[in-house]
Amino acid sequence: MQEEAQLANQAFDTGLPWHNRFAGLGPAFYTRLQPVAVREPYWVARSQSMARELGLEEDWWRTQEALEAFSGNRPLAGSQPLASVYSGHQFGVWAGQLGDGRAVLLGEVTPPQGPSLELQFKGSGMTPYSRMGDGRAVLRSSIREFLCSEAMHALRIPTTRALCVTGSDQPVRRETIETAAVVTRAAPSFIRFGHFEHFSHTGQHEELKKLTGYVIDNxxxxxxxxxxxxxxxxxxxxxxxxxxxxxxxxxxxxxxxxxxxxxxxxxxxxxxxxxxxxxxxxxxxxxxxxxxxxxxxxxxxxxxxxxxxxxxxxxxxxxxxxxxxxxxxxxxxxxxxxxxxxxxxxxxxxxxxxxxxxxxxxxxxxxxxxxxxxxxxxxxxxxxxxxxxxxxxxxxxxxxxxxxxxxxxxxxxxxxxxxxxxxxxxxxxxxxPSVVLRNHLAEQAIALANQKDFSMVEQLLAVLENPFKDHPEHAAWAGFPPDWASSIQISCSS
Structure with a gap:
């Protein structure tokens, strides 16, 4: 109780009303846990379009408290963080139990206009479903997800959205040593086919029925x-x-x-x-x-x-x-x-x-x-x-x-x-569209971001949010990829 009181005192209030319908399904569906803090976080990118959709103020991000909250270092008032369990087929083979191995569902917010949206951290540390992973996302993949989420939305293709990315110099090992990042994602729901597979394949048919009813009702x-x-x-x-x-x-x-x-x-x-x-x-x-x-x-x-x-x-x-x-x-x-x-x-x-x-x-x-x-x-x-x-x-x-x-x-x-x-x-x-998020554009933005220069991420976002317009000031982004682009290799670790 003392720990919960301390967390409440530290919590950052977005001013948005929260509710937690998925949490109401019960403990068979998730494990409650707090995000794991990262060292000395900094802002990488923010989508003001997504912020406006959520009903956040224009300067919502300008305080140290907001930075800490959206890095997982400080609770968000009203959220009930949890990692959900699911299973699935990977590359056509039954993989058994999986789950949110590096994601934490914070809950739902209700914008002043529009339907409720779930908010989720990706890269916020280990969960019971991390298996052999570290629960972290790296700056490279986080920038790619952030930009592509917003790009697909602008292309009128159904997608999860992204509110922001924060980074940290905390090292994360992939093929090489990289640095950590946390993406805040938004969607009406993050429920996957694998959620249904989990309860069906484990014989938990009452939970399967409950999940199905929840999805239908909502x-x-x-x-x-x-x-x-x-x-x-x-x-x-x-x-x-x-x-x-x-x-x-x-x-x-x-x-x-x-x-x-x-x-x-x-x-x-x-x-x-x-x-x-x-x-x-x-x-x-x-x-x-x-x-x-x-x-x-x-x-x-x-x-x-x-x-x-x-x-x-x-x-x-x-x-x-x-x-x-x-x-x-x-x-x-x-x-x-x-x-x-x-x-x-x-x-x-x-x-x-x-x-x-x-x-x-x-x-x-x-x-x-x-x-x-x-x-x-x-x-x-x-x-x-x-x-x-x-x-x-x-x-x-x-x-x-x-x-x-x-x-x-x-x-x-x-x-x-x-x-x-x-x-x-x-x-x-x-x-x-005149411009899409080609791999070489993302790679160039990531290279600058690794030097703490996030200007190209910001400029790319502005262009990708208006993909059907011409952008003479960035005409090269609509041109042919450089020769080296064909050598870019993206793997599951991305």
């Missing part, structure tokens, strides 16, 4: 009135996951480690590790140096997502009852994913609706790009600019086989001349 209330609510939940998660995969594929995003414990029950992009936005288009591209079999290659992501949904269906089967009902809930994925991808690719071409013609044009240009490893983001941005009036030469210059490019441009003109909907330059510009 995030999928329409499923309550279904004839089979768990099956209805599975169908909704299937739909959201199909849409997410289409968004990833259309933007050229590779997650790198799509284990079932890295799949959000809300259809969010979660756990940014060895991710990459592709440079040269390669359907077989592997972003994770640890993925020696290519299980999580770019072209495999949609099928892996379906495999993971099947694992979720197996976990929910004790509640769904009939296997046929579970399979029926998964079946729409096979139509939903391609339909959503077709829609997104048509929008990249400038068409509001997909058609046989847009599908053929997309397939043809992707085949040409794959053959030459054409830069994916640059092609699509130049295409949008061409629709807006730029010369076709800017596109033709991207291809060695200019005749093939000319034939495709001719097919596009013929398609547009058939009397159907005409391409809209504005739509293409709104769906083809």
């Amino acid at each position: 995030f999928y209330p329409a499923c309550r009135d279904a004839a089979n609510p768990p099956a209805a939940l599975l169908a909704e998660v299937t739909s959201r996951t199909a849409s997410l995969m289409a968004a990833w594929q259309a933007i050229g995003f590779c997650h790198g480690v799509m284990n079932t414990d890295n799949m959000s029950i809300l259809g969010l992009t979660i756990d940014y590790g060895p991710f990459q936005f592709m440079d040269g288009f390669d359907p077989n591209h592997i972003s994770n140096h640890s993925d020696t079999s290519g299980r999580y290659a770019y072209k495999q992501q949609p099928q892996v997502a379906y495999w993971n949904l099947f694992a979720l269906a197996q976990a929910l089967l004790p509640l769904i009852g009939e296997p046929d009902d579970a399979m029926a809930a998964l079946e729409p994925y096979k139509a939903l994913f391609p339909a959503e991808l077709d829609r997104r690719m048509a929008a990249k071409l400038g068409f509001a609706q997909a058609s046989d013609g847009t599908r053929a044009l997309t397939a043809d240009i992707l085949a040409l790009m794959a053959g030459e490893r054409t830069d994916y983001p640059i092609f699509w941005r130049r295409w949008a600019e061409h629709l807006a009036g730029a010369s076709a030469d800017t596109l033709r210059d991207l291809f060695v086989d200019r005749a093939a490019a000319d034939r495709w441009l001719q097919r596009f003109q013929e398609h547009s001349a058939q009397g159907g909907p005409q391409p809209e330059a504005g739509l293409a510009l709104e769906n083809n």
